[in-house]
Amino acid sequence: MKYGILGDIHGNLSALQEAIRSLDEEKVDVLISVGDVVGYGAAPSECIEILASREAVVVKGNHDAACAGELDDLAFNPYARAAVAWTQARLNREEVDWLRGLPMTADLEHCQVAHGTLHRPELYDYVLSITDADPSLEDQQRLVCFVGHTHVPLTVVRLREDPSVSAYAFDAELELDEVAKALVNVGSVGQPRDEDPRTAFAIYDTSERKIWLRRREYDIQAEADRIRRAGLPDVLADRLALGV
Secondary structure (H helix, E strand, C coil): CEEEEECCCCCCHHHHHHHHHHHHHCCCCEEEECCCCCCCCCCHHHHHHHHHHCCCEECCCHHHHHHCCCCCCCCCCHHHHHHHHHHHCCCCHHHHHHHHCCCCEEECCCEEEECCCCCCHHHCCCCCCHHHHHHHHHHCCCCEEEECCCCCCEEEEEECCEEEEEEECCCCEEECCCEEEEEEECCCCCCCCCCCCCEEEEEEECCCCEEEEEEECCCHHHHHHHHHHHCCCHHHHHHHHHCC
């Protein structure tokens, strides 16, 4: 089985199209989204349509929940709140119902999926370190768990030789033969924050027992122009080219 994993999309149509184009070239069998399909970007309906039409496995991110009216956005920054209000005004009932129907986690044959953490997905905590990752690794039942939320690629593994110890894995290609568990954040499709503005996604091939973290150029200017035309805050357009 070959999975294509999409990090936080955030309504960025150009980035999503480029990521899916690359995954189609790899002939992936299943698309996975770690959530935050909407929010920030100016193409929420289009991104929902693509994932729904492709029957992607999608979990619920905090921006998905906020835009669906299920989560208070008071903790969001002013730009995020403006994007939530803008998105809510444009989603139709079917799209809101789709967001509300997303599960908090997904348990597939070869991997698990959550937005923030696996052990407390409803709190939307961030995994920024090994300490943050450990509770999810303890709860993890599959070899691999994919998460998002931070917009920064991060892989924490436990090896078969000593599965009680967690460590970072830094390579863009992760071989799983010696891995007992791997918690993988593939980065963000639509709004990377690791100072690399390219869209981010991953491929997980269960027959080869490997995960590849990939980056691709996309038309950032087109997406920034879309955000400005929509009347969303300029900062949401400006940050795309900076990868922050």
